[in-house]
Amino acid sequence: MRLDVTPPPPSQADRDRRMHRLYAGVIAVEVVVVVGIWLFQHYFGS
Amino acid sequence: MHPLDWTVVAVYLVWIVWDGLKRSKATNEVEGYFLANRSLPWWAVGLSVMATQLSAITLVGTTGRGYSEGLGVVQMYLGLPIAMVILSLTVVPFFYRARVFTAYEYLERRFDSRTRTLASLLFLFSRALSCGVIVSAPAVILSIVLGWNLTLTILGIGLPTVLYTMVGGVQAVTWTDVKQMAVIIAGVGAVVVMLLLQLPDHVSVGSALHIAGTTGRMQALDFSWDPNKTYTFWSGLIGGLFLMLSYFGCDQSQVQRYLTAKSIDEGRQSLLMSAYFKIPLQFLIPMIGVLIFVFYLFHQPPVLFNHVHDAQIRASARGAEYAALESEFAAAFEHRRRTAGQLAAVRQAQDPGAIQVAESAFLASDATTAAIRGRATQLVREVTGDKAFGDVNYVFPTFVTEHMPIGLVGLIIAAIFAAAMSSIAAELNSLSTATVIDFYRRLWRTDESDAHYLKVSKLVTGFWGIVACTVAVYAANLGPLIDVVNRFGSFFYGSLLGVFILAIGTRRATARGAFWGLLAGMAAVALVARYSSIAFLWHNVVGAAVVVVVGMGVSLISAADGQKSAL
Numbered sequence: 001m002r003l004d005v006t007p008p009p010p011s012q013a014d015r016d017r018r019m020h021r022l023y024a025g026v027i028a029v030e031v032v033v034v035v036g037i038w039l040f041q042h043y044f045g046s
Numbered sequence: 047m048h049p050l051d052w053t054v055v056a057v058y059l060v061w062i063v064w065d066g067l068k069r070s071k072a073t074n075e076v077e078g079y080f081l082a083n084r085s086l087p088w089w090a091v092g093l094s095v096m097a098t099q100l101s102a103i104t105l106v107g108t109t110g111r112g113y114s115e116g117l118g119v120v121q122m123y124l125g126l127p128i129a130m131v132i133l134s135l136t137v138v139p140f141f142y143r144a145r146v147f148t149a150y151e152y153l154e155r156r157f158d159s160r161t162r163t164l165a166s167l168l169f170l171f172s173r174a175l176s177c178g179v180i181v182s183a184p185a186v187i188l189s190i191v192l193g194w195n196l197t198l199t200i201l202g203i204g205l206p207t208v209l210y211t212m213v214g215g216v217q218a219v220t221w222t223d224v225k226q227m228a229v230i231i232a233g234v235g236a237v238v239v240m241l242l243l244q245l246p247d248h249v250s251v252g253s254a255l256h257i258a259g260t261t262g263r264m265q266a267l268d269f270s271w272d273p274n275k276t277y278t279f280w281s282g283l284i285g286g287l288f289l290m291l292s293y294f295g296c297d298q299s300q301v302q303r304y305l306t307a308k309s310i311d312e313g314r315q316s317l318l319m320s321a322y323f324k325i326p327l328q329f330l331i332p333m334i335g336v337l338i339f340v341f342y343l344f345h346q347p348p349v350l351f352n353h354v355h356d357a358q359i360r361a362s363a364r365g366a367e368y369a370a371l372e373s374e375f376a377a378a379f380e381h382r383r384r385t386a387g388q389l390a391a392v393r394q395a396q397d398p399g400a401i402q403v404a405e406s407a408f409l410a411s412d413a414t415t416a417a418i419r420g421r422a423t424q425l426v427r428e429v430t431g432d433k434a435f436g437d438v439n440y441v442f443p444t445f446v447t448e449h450m451p452i453g454l455v456g457l458i459i460a461a462i463f464a465a466a467m468s469s470i471a472a473e474l475n476s477l478s479t480a481t482v483i484d485f486y487r488r489l490w491r492t493d494e495s496d497a498h499y500l501k502v503s504k505l506v507t508g509f510w511g512i513v514a515c516t517v518a519v520y521a522a523n524l525g526p527l528i529d530v531v532n533r534f535g536s537f538f539y540g541s542l543l544g545v546f547i548l549a550i551g552t553r554r555a556t557a558r559g560a561f562w563g564l565l566a567g568m569a570a571v572a573l574v575a576r577y578s579s580i581a582f583l584w585h586n587v588v589g590a591a592v593v594v595v596v597g598m599g600v601s602l603i604s605a606a607d608g609q610k611s612a613l
């Protein structure tokens with residue numbers, strides 16, 4: 001017997017969770033980038 | 047330019063035009079032509095969004111700004127990631143579910159045809175002019191640096207773009223944008239690598255950045271609250287947020303990008319790509335300018351990077367004065383080169399006292415060099431009568447043509463072409479969409495076949511291409527026109543955002559409120575721009591706020607009047 005291994009399509013709730021993770025990632029990356037730029041300017045600017 | 051560089055530019059043009067033209071096969075109806083039947087993957091749309099925003103003016107002008115002022119310009123983009131999250135949560139699902147072709151189509155559904163017509167007309171007028179400037183600005187610079195004929199350069203950038211955009215529609219625009227973005231990244235990467243390789247043996251990358259930092263060029267973040275400063279952390283975060291909300295949320299040239307995505311989530315992800323990568327990219331571009339500044343500390347730069355003005359001054363009655371300035375500049379450069387070398391050496395020795403002395407000596411010699419360049423610039427202004435003359439936009443192309451190896455010069459010229467063409471193509475496509483959907487199909491020929499509208503759409507794309515090239519030829523000779531176009535854009539952006547806030551944010555706003563709010567917002571920005579020195583990023587906040595306040599005020603008054611007459 002051959003098993004169907006195709007995963008079911010993600011539900012709306014799964015898709016929403018994924019989008020929320022992406023939004024949180026954007027904010028986290030922005031904070032990291034701004035802090036990184038500040039450290040960069042602090043190190044090389046003085 | 048070497049024949050190999052010409053070959054690289056020619057191969058790039060042929061590749062892009064061929065790639066764009068072959069997309070016409072999948073474009074046989076209006077929805078396919080303008081929205082790719084809403085079938086494109088998020089990563090292609092995301093790269094297209096980034097390529098559309100990154101014009102040749104950004105590539106050439108921002109590196110020049112990095113050379114002269116440093117990294118501060120990156121602050122303009124600080125509001126972008128937050129704007130992308132807000133747009134993904136609000137307008138992307140809104141527009142997508144409304145099945146609209148243009149952002150302005152929604153305004154008629156929510157308000158009335160008058161508001162849609164005004165918004166779409168403002169878009170057509172400002173974008174047609176700015177499209178001309180986007181063609182003109184790099185063409186002027188390339189024609190001067192490379193000695194090309196200006197009109198032919200404009201046509202060299204404009205005609206291939208018009209051709210593939212006209213034939214292939216939005217599919218051609220998006221898929222060529224993907225390739226153009228790759229060419230831009232390759233060009234930018236090549237310049238960075240070459241700049242690092244060309245540092246003198248005794249100067250490490252760290253020392254080079256420290257030397258640039260001594261002059262204040264590493265000052266990327268400025269936390270002051272001065273509203274007259276163009277780029278501060280707060281103007282970028284707040285003013286930039288409003289600018290990006292209006293550009294990506296209300297400007298058809300960007301809205302149309304994510305309307306082509308396969309689904310709402312793919313449209314959202316396409317915007318989030320910019321949210322993740324735009325700030326690092328916009329940090330890298332002025333950094334190239336900073337590295338070019340370091341490069342010219344150790345290699346003799348020209349007094350003026352604009353060769354045409356240089357030749358003009360030599361041939362003028364004040365040629366001898368200029369020659370004396372050149373000798374003075376050469377001596378000042380030698381002194382600065384020595385002091386920069388000493389600073390690099392003492393930094394490696396890590397002697398704080400010696401570093402302080404070497405920094406002072408270097409800064410004094412850098413100020414002398416800058417003062418001589420300032421006098422040369424003033425001389426140009428007096429001889430040519432061009433009071434706004436400044437030559438920072440010529441720094442990057444001059445460095446590329448004079449100091450990059452054969453082959454890579456062609457790659458970077460191709461990258462400048464790619465940056466210009468990707469922006470122009472998206473604008474032509476969106477101008478055609480707004481013309482056909484908001485005016486032709488709605489007002490003039492309301493009941494024609496899809497084939498008819500498709501044919502007209504292609505012709506209208508060609509028409510806007512001709513307009514853009516014509517504006518470009520005139521814009522090249524009318525410097526202040528560029529300022530007018532940019533200023534007009536800033537009047538329009540914040541105010542249009544205000545109208546969309548009224549449309550989406552509250553049910554109480556009426557058509558009359560939106561219409562008068564839009565006019566009041568633009569008038570307010572015009573007054574602020576005319577009678578204050580508030581930086582342009584804040585204009586978007588002013589425009590949006592005035593539209594919302596006036597729009598709500600008029601809406602509430604007109605609603606109260608309506609209730610009275612009903613009684």
